[in-house]
Amino acid sequence: MINIQSVTKNFTTGEVVTKVLKGINFEVPKGQFMSIMGPSGAGKSTLLYQMSLLDKPTSGSVIIDGVDVSRLSQSEATRYRLKNFGFVFQDSALIPEFTALENALLPSLMQGDDYAKARRKAIKIFTSFGMNEQINHLPSQLSGGEQQRVSVIRAIVRKPKILFADEPTASLDTARSHDLMMALLELHREGQTIIMVTHEEEFAKMADRMLSIRDGRIENDTILKK
Amino acid sequence: MMQNKLNNAVLTTRTAFFIAAKSIRRGSLAVKIVTVFILLLTFLNLLVVGGLLNGITNDVGAKVKTSLSGDVYIKPNKGHTYIQNTGDILSILDRTTGVHFSPRLTSGATIEYGDATAEQKPARINTVVAGVDPALESQVTTITKRVVSGAFLGADEINSIVLGSSLVDGYTTSETSNGETLGSVVVGDKVRIRFPTNSSPQEFTVVGILNSKSAVVDQRAFINQATLSKLLRTGSGDYSEIAIVAGDDKAASALIQELRAAPDAGKNNVKSADEAIPSAIADVQKAFGMIGNIVGVTALLVGIVTIFVIVFVSASSRRRYLGILKAQGISAPTLVLSYILQIVFYVLVGVALGLVVLFAILQPFFVSHPISLPMADGQLFLPVQYVTTRIVILFVVSIISAFIPAWLIIRQNTLDAILGR
Numbered sequence: 001m002i003n004i005q006s007v008t009k010n011f012t013t014g015e016v017v018t019k020v021l022k023g024i025n026f027e028v029p030k031g032q033f034m035s036i037m038g039p040s041g042a043g044k045s046t047l048l049y050q051m052s053l054l055d056k057p058t059s060g061s062v063i064i065d066g067v068d069v070s071r072l073s074q075s076e077a078t079r080y081r082l083k084n085f086g087f088v089f090q091d092s093a094l095i096p097e098f099t100a101l102e103n104a105l106l107p108s109l110m111q112g113d114d115y116a117k118a119r120r121k122a123i124k125i126f127t128s129f130g131m132n133e134q135i136n137h138l139p140s141q142l143s144g145g146e147q148q149r150v151s152v153i154r155a156i157v158r159k160p161k162i163l164f165a166d167e168p169t170a171s172l173d174t175a176r177s178h179d180l181m182m183a184l185l186e187l188h189r190e191g192q193t194i195i196m197v198t199h200e201e202e203f204a205k206m207a208d209r210m211l212s213i214r215d216g217r218i219e220n221d222t223i224l225k226k
Numbered sequence: 227m228m229q230n231k232l233n234n235a236v237l238t239t240r241t242a243f244f245i246a247a248k249s250i251r252r253g254s255l256a257v258k259i260v261t262v263f264i265l266l267l268t269f270l271n272l273l274v275v276g277g278l279l280n281g282i283t284n285d286v287g288a289k290v291k292t293s294l295s296g297d298v299y300i301k302p303n304k305g306h307t308y309i310q311n312t313g314d315i316l317s318i319l320d321r322t323t324g325v326h327f328s329p330r331l332t333s334g335a336t337i338e339y340g341d342a343t344a345e346q347k348p349a350r351i352n353t354v355v356a357g358v359d360p361a362l363e364s365q366v367t368t369i370t371k372r373v374v375s376g377a378f379l380g381a382d383e384i385n386s387i388v389l390g391s392s393l394v395d396g397y398t399t400s401e402t403s404n405g406e407t408l409g410s411v412v413v414g415d416k417v418r419i420r421f422p423t424n425s426s427p428q429e430f431t432v433v434g435i436l437n438s439k440s441a442v443v444d445q446r447a448f449i450n451q452a453t454l455s456k457l458l459r460t461g462s463g464d465y466s467e468i469a470i471v472a473g474d475d476k477a478a479s480a481l482i483q484e485l486r487a488a489p490d491a492g493k494n495n496v497k498s499a500d501e502a503i504p505s506a507i508a509d510v511q512k513a514f515g516m517i518g519n520i521v522g523v524t525a526l527l528v529g530i531v532t533i534f535v536i537v538f539v540s541a542s543s544r545r546r547y548l549g550i551l552k553a554q555g556i557s558a559p560t561l562v563l564s565y566i567l568q569i570v571f572y573v574l575v576g577v578a579l580g581l582v583v584l585f586a587i588l589q590p591f592f593v594s595h596p597i598s599l600p601m602a603d604g605q606l607f608l609p610v611q612y613v614t615t616r617i618v619i620l621f622v623v624s625i626i627s628a629f630i631p632a633w634l635i636i637r638q639n640t641l642d643a644i645l646g647r
Contacts (some may be wrong), residue, residue, distance in 0.1 A: 054553055054641045075557065078640075082555020089644065093550040097252035102244075107554045110241045112233070138252070154554065 002028040002051065002162065002195075007060035007070075009046050009216075020046045021057070022216040028195065030161075033188040035204035036197045038213035044197045045166055047213065051195065052085055052164045053077040064161075082111055086155030088165040092147035094139040094154075100146075101126065101135040104154040111158055118157075125153045129183060145176030152183055156192065163187065165196040169203055181206055241556065242563035249564065250571055257536070258572070264532045265576025265624070266583070271525030272616045273584060273608060276518030281592070281607035282599060283511035286440075287503055289602060292368045293438035295502035296327070296469035297478035300485065301495045310493035312463040318484055324473040325481065326365040331357035331454050332466040337393070337447060338418040338427065339408040348418075349409045351393060355419060355447045356466075357454030366469045369438055369448075376413035376434035384453050387417060387430035390444040391437035411435075419447070424457055441601050442504055507601075526619070530627040537565055538631035548636055549643025558636045565632035566625050573624045577617055584608065 009021040020043045028034050038044040049055040051062055053069055062070040064084070072080055081087075094103045101122055108118035126135050129149055139147055148168065155163055165184065169177035181203050188194050188208075196207065204210050205224060212220040250258070291297070302309045309315065312329070319327045335355040340348040360379045364370040370378040374397060379386055391397035394411040408417065411432055418427040430449060438444055455464070472478040478498060485496045503511070541548065548561055589606045597604030641647075 049641055052553075054644070074640075078552060078555055078557050081553065082557075085555070087550070087553050089550065089553075093547060093644075095248075095547050095551070097249050102248060106241070106244070106551070106556065109244055110237060110556050110560065112237055115244075 001030055001065060002193075003061075003063040004028075004047075004051065005061045005063065007047070007050055007057045007062065009043070009050060009055070010058045020216050021050070023060070024213075024216075024218060026211065026218065026221060028193065031188075031191050031193055032209060033185070033192075033194040033207040034196070034209045034211060035207035036195065036211045036213060037199065037201065037204045038219070040199065042213045043216045044199075044213045048164055048166055048195065048197045052087065052162075053081055082107065082158075084161040086158065086160035086163040088148070088151050088155050088163070088168045090167040090170045092139070092144075092151035094147055094150055096139055099136050099138055100131070100142060100150045100153075103139070103150060104157050107154065107158055122153065122157050125157055129153060143176075145172055145179060148172060148176070148180055149183060152180065152187075156187060161193060163192055163194045165194065165198075167197055167199065169198065169200060177203065238557060238560045238563060242560045242567055245561070245564035246567035246571065250568055257540070261533075261536055261572045262575050262579065264529060264536075265573055265620070266579050268525050268529030268532075269577055269580035269616075269620055270583060271528075272522045272620060273580070273613060274588065274606065275521040276515075277584075277606040277608045277612070278592070278597065278604050279514040279518040280609075280612065281605040282597070282602045283514045284607045285602035285604065286507055286511065287500065289438060289440040290442065290503050290507065291499040293372065293440040293443045294367065294469065295497070295499050296366045297472040297475075297499050298470040298481055298485065299497045299499070299502040300468040300470070301497070302466070303493050303495050306493055308460070308464040308466060309468060311488065311490040312465055312468075314488050314490075315468065315485060315494070316463075318481075318488060319468075319470060322472075322481060322484075324477065325470060326362070327468055327470040328358065328362040328366040329451075329465040329468045330363075331451055331458065331460060331464065332446075333357075333421055333423075333454065333458055335422075335447075336420045337389075337408060338420070339411055339415065349407070351406055351408055353390075353393060353445055353447060355421075355449060355454065357451035358448055359451050366471050369436055369443060372436050372438040373434040374437045376432070378434055378436070379448060379450055380433075381450075383433065383450060385428075385430050386433040386449065387419070388434040388436050388448040389417075389432055390446045390448075391435055392441065392444040393447060394435060397435060397437050419449075421457055423459070428457060439601055439603070441507070522616070526623055529620070530623055533569060533624055533627040534631050537569065537628045538635070541565065541632050541635035545635055545638070545643045546646060549638075549640050549645075552636075552640040553644060558633075561636045562629060562632045566628050569624050569628035570621065573621055577620065581613075584613075 004024055004026050007021055007024045008019065011018045011020060024047060036044045036047060050057045053072065057070055061068045069080055101119065104122040105118040108121060109115065113121065123135060126132055131146065131149060134142060134146055142150065169180055172180060184194055184196070185206060198204050208225045210222045210224055211218060300309055300315065319325050332354050334352065336350055336352050338348045338350045342348050360370060360381055373388065374391065379388055389411060393408050395407050395409055411417065413432055413434060415432045416429050417432060418429050420427045436444065470481065472481045482496055482498060485491065551561060552558060589608065592605045
């Protein structure tokens with residue numbers, strides 16, 4: 001369970017203070033697929049960063065399973081992310097010298113799995129994504145869609161509590177965007193909690209719930225599926 | 227708690243090793259070559275110039291030892307013309323096994339060459355004349371073998387003299403302290419020696435010219451000890467110096483201790499071979515050591531800056547990837563350590579190549595082509611401790627110069643790194 005309580009975020013440039021989030025409150029139950037929608041500059045990505053501990057809110061709290069994680073230090077937050085979160089970013093950002101498999105198993109190694117175990121776990125997911133052939137390919141040898149799928153595999157290989165996706169389809173064409181959304185829906189069907197920021201309504205509506213943000217405030221909170 | 231920290235350290239190291247290994251294996255070949263090449267040059271710069279200067283100073287010291295002092299060198303202390311209590315000293319030397327010694331008599335003198343004419347005076351030089359026993363001398367020093375023209379003194383040659391190469395023209399570029407020589411003296415020529423205690427000049431025939439490459443020795447003239455003793459009217463047991471060969475350093479130390487404990491030892495100056503090096507030469511050795519260190523530090527600075535720039539550029543260009551890895555939970559120390567491990571690998575390769583270049587190419591080259599200087603033959607002198615110290619310095623400095631830029635980039639805010647802010 002994620003509980004967002006009165007979260008605000010201000011950015012200060014010189015003497016100018018920009019209030020990006022203006023008191024956000026909501027809860028995400030375990031296993032929910034929630035999309036966050038909104039126009040550019042609405043604050044949706046900023047909200048995702050506060051929830052995923054990549055940034056600290058100016059005020060308010062992010063409580064996950066009863067723990068206020070917004071108070072964690074930087075190194076504690078890194079450890080927390082390793083154990084509990086997976087990330088998919090706008091572009092895949094795979095390490096160019098690492099093969100698809102190596103990119104995917106790196107977080108597992110850091111978490112304590114030995115190489116053989118991390119490899120086994122990663123290959124299993126590559127197989128379920130139909131990407132067995134590409135495990136030894138370098139990112140430069142993969143298409144954009146394949147790269148983004150590898151970044152999803154990297155995010156879920158440790159079975160995170162929450163998968164955060166920040167505009168995961170932004171750099172993909174329609175067909176590949178659909179493929180990626182199908183992959184995320186499949187993960188959700190298996191019980192994965194997913195919080196996805198997107199500006200594409202079509203994909204936002206594939207989630208269980210759609211949170212619309214405008215000018216730093218929740219405009220609509222719509223349950224799409226029960 | 228402790229166990230947790232240990233586990234974290236193991237995970238950090240293992241993951242860093244994984245990242246470093248992959249980065250090295252698949253990183254840009256050009257960057258790898260440049261990095262290794264720079265580290266190789268830094269390593270060679272750290273060792274070659276210093277090693278050559280060491281080789282020169284070492285050879286200067288060795289030449290003083292093999293041509294003048296031996297392992298132990300006894301001189302009278304200030305206020306005494308001759309060594310005191312020679313009876314006890316010679317008795318210690320006689321009963322110590324494996325010891326050879328050459329007692330010498332020395333005196334300041336003026337040597338003249340050529341006849342006075344209306345146009346010019348004879349060439350004249352003030353120097354030290356040493357009276358030696360050629361048989362004993364040959365057991366202690368190599369000067370009897372360092373004759374470059376003619377031959378060394380025979381045991382019974384009363385009026386023969388061997389001149390050091392610095393006293394004559396044509397054998398060396400080193401000079402006497404005032405830059406004067408006797409001129410173009412050749413074997414067979416006659417020279418006259420005037421001693422302060424004996425105003426009438428004595429004529430000697432030059433039988434040999436000696437070039438030991440030790441400035442002190444090459445500025446001396448040598449005659450038979452019996453002749454000099456007679457001219458100076460010294461008594462039996464009056465010696466100005468005793469050069470002793472003890473066999474090895476341990477035996478030399480033991481002998482020095484024994485000699486220093488002998489009766490009236492305070493009146494004599496018992497020196498080791500190192501202590502016997504004349505202060506001017508010791509100053510040159512210190513200066514050479516300093517020059518070697520300055521060159522080494524300069525090389526090290528260039529290496530540090532280069533490693534810093536390479537790591538800084540590499541980490542800066544990967545700032546976003548590093549941010550993504552941190553977002554995934556890869557800790558900052560893991561990423562910093564991965565950079566350090568990469569540099570450690572490149573230093574290892576650079577040092578390994580450097581050792582090959584040093585010991586398989588440069589050292590054999592300088593053995594067969596030593597740098598010929600008036601006072602020594604310059605070779606690469608690279609004692610194990612000297613090399614290992616510099617390897618350790620290079621590793622430590624490289625690690626620091628990789629750590630700083632990596633830490634500067636990696637410690638930046640994760641989100642800023644991801645968003646490229």
